[in-house]
Amino acid sequence: MAQIEVKKLNLSYGDFHALIDIDLSIETRMITAMIGPSGCGKSTLLRVFNRMNDLIEGVNITGQVLIEGNDILNHKADLIVLRKEVGMVFQRPNPFPLSIYDNITFGPRVHGTKNKKILDEIVRTSLEDVLLWDELKDKLHRSALRLSLEQQQRLCIARLTAVKPKILLMDEPCSALDPVATQNIEELFNKLKNEYTIVIVTHNMQQAARISQRAGFMLLGELVEFGDTRRIFTAPADKRTEDYITGRFG
Amino acid sequence: MERHFDEELKGLNEKLLKMASLVEEMISASIRSLIDRNTGMAEDVIKSDDKVNMLEIEIDEESLKLLALHQPAASDLRFITSAMKINNDLERMGDLAVNIAERSVDLIKQPQLKPLIDIPQMAKITQQMVHDSLTAFINKDSELARQVCRRDDEVDKLNEQVFRELLTYMMEGPKNITRAVDLILVAKHLERIADHATNISEDVVYYVQGTMIKHHIEEKKKQ
Ligand SMILES: Nc1ncnc2c1ncn2[C@@H]1O[C@H](COP(=O)(O)OP(=O)(O)OP(=O)(O)O)[C@@H](O)[C@H]1O
Numbered sequence: 369m370a371q372i373e374v375k376k377l378n379l380s381y382g383d384f385h386a387l388i389d390i391d392l393s394i395e396t397r398m399i400t401a402m403i404g405p406s407g408c409g410k411s412t413l414l415r416v417f418n419r420m421n422d423l424i425e426g427v428n429i430t431g432q433v434l435i436e437g438n439d440i441l442n443h444k445a446d447l448i449v450l451r452k453e454v455g456m457v458f459q460r461p462n463p464f465p466l467s468i469y470d471n472i473t474f475g476p477r478v479h480g481t482k483n484k485k486i487l488d489e490i491v492r493t494s495l496e497d498v499l500l501w502d503e504l505k506d507k508l509h510r511s512a513l514r515l516s517l518e519q520q521q522r523l524c525i526a527r528l529t530a531v532k533p534k535i536l537l538m539d540e541p542c543s544a545l546d547p548v549a550t551q552n553i554e555e556l557f558n559k560l561k562n563e564y565t566i567v568i569v570t571h572n573m574q575q576a577a578r579i580s581q582r583a584g585f586m587l588l589g590e591l592v593e594f595g596d597t598r599r600i601f602t603a604p605a606d607k608r609t610e611d612y613i614t615g616r617f618g
Numbered sequence: 619m620e621r622h623f624d625e626e627l628k629g630l631n632e633k634l635l636k637m638a639s640l641v642e643e644m645i646s647a648s649i650r651s652l653i654d655r656n657t658g659m660a661e662d663v664i665k666s667d668d669k670v671n672m673l674e675i676e677i678d679e680e681s682l683k684l685l686a687l688h689q690p691a692a693s694d695l696r697f698i699t700s701a702m703k704i705n706n707d708l709e710r711m712g713d714l715a716v717n718i719a720e721r722s723v724d725l726i727k728q729p730q731l732k733p734l735i736d737i738p739q740m741a742k743i744t745q746q747m748v749h750d751s752l753t754a755f756i757n758k759d760s761e762l763a764r765q766v767c768r769r770d771d772e773v774d775k776l777n778e779q780v781f782r783e784l785l786t787y788m789m790e791g792p793k794n795i796t797r798a799v800d801l802i803l804v805a806k807h808l809e810r811i812a813d814h815a816t817n818i819s820e821d822v823v824y825y826v827q828g829t830m831i832k833h834h835i836e837e838k839k840k841q
């Protein structure tokens with residue numbers, strides 16, 4: 369079953385029509401990559417999935433976005449629950465200026481977990497999720513800001529998995545990282561997709577080709593083409609997709 | 619938009635076309651040497667083999683370099699992978715032309731067993747298939763490529779016919795056997811050349827349309 373079902377989604381910032389008639393079905397426990405030139409609406413689309421656009425003034429959204437059958441655009445949707453189910457990782461790692469331990473337990477505490485034993489367990493499993501446990505198990509009370517960028521990005525992912533979401537949204541999660549760190553994070557995604565549905569926005573087309581099972585190409589607010597990643601990168605159906613991924617765009 | 623990469627793709631394409639015309643020439647000369655009983659022409663074909671082998675290696679290295687450096691996608695990727703496969707088929711076709719020329723050298727040393735009818739006919743269809751498969755590649759013409767694939771059966775049938783006829787010659791007298799076997803081999807080599815032309819055509823369809831038609835995979839997937 370599809371994890372996210374988007375039907376005739378339109379979004380405008382005031383007069384500017386940023387997403388146009390988007391229809392899309394994102395499958396469970398797969399990595400879906402969104403590619404497209406700067407300003408085509410990738411981040412905007414991603415932000416719709418956990419309603420981060422609500423914070424922006426003058427935004428108007430129509431259409432439906434069903435997550436497990438519930439329309440999250442509905443005004444009655446519970447944002448606290450939604451953001452627990454749908455976590456977002458950003459371009460630059462943004463750990464809280466707290467200890468590693470407190471970064472991870474922050475979410476569970478907000479959602480009412482107080483028991484120290486349970487919290488300890490969450491810290492361990494979440495760090496294991498992102499393959500940081502062995503490195504950090506003796507340094508849990510150090511400041512998260514002292515970690516390397518790659519470790520910080522992993523920690524930000526662990527902070528999300530600590531509240532057991534279903535969907536992880538990633539907006540250019542590797543763009544601040546060097547090639548080796550990028551490769552390590554890509555390996556991590558491959559492992560995470562066994563448990564989570566991942567939607568990733570990336571400017572790195574090779575990355576999209578390497579890690580995703582589904583890919584979508586966006587242009588000027590439209591979803592031009594969406595489908596199996598292997599097909600998109602070997603035999604795209606739309607001329608505009610072809611031009612973009614072969615670098616003829618412009 | 620013209621890319622620097624396009625220049626390099628053009629270079630690869632030119633090398634491949636050079637290889638293709640050399641191999642076409644070899645096939646045609648190998649058959650002509652047999653029909654005209656011209657040993658010199660057969661020997662020229664045998665000598666060309668080195669050139670084809672060199673070109674094959676060059677094209678292979680060039681393709682690998684482009685794959686590694688540019689990490690191409692979509693039609694660029696399909697072009698390079700098809701070029702690599704076509705290169706391989708061409709090299710095998712060159713070898714088969716050499717094999718035909720070798721049979722020709724042996725056959726010319728002896729009196730003619732029988733007037734050649736089916737073999738020249740087979741050669742004509744095969745050469746046309748080779749030519750069309752390469753034209754299809756140059757013009758990105760998947761319809762022509764599909765037509766080539768359909769003609770493979772004709773060649774197979776002629777090959778069978780040649781074999782049966784020569785078998786009767788062999789049964790007539792042991793002194794006919796060597797020459798009959800040589801001619802059977804010539805037909806067999808032609809039939810293999812037609813198979814390679816079919817392979818090339820299948821690669822052209824993939825290159826142009828992005829769909830696999832090898833081994834009737836489309837129909838099998840539907841079932
Ligand atoms: N808060 C906003 N107010 C007005 N316009 C906005 C706002 N946010 C984004 N836009 C516009 O909407 C369009 C889509 O922006 P978005 O950030 O989704 O693009 P993007 O595909 O993520 O681009 P990039 O690859 O550069 O990150 C752009 O033209 C942008 O200028």
Ligand SMILES: [Mg+2]
Binds near residue numbers: 539
């Ligand atoms: Mg963006």
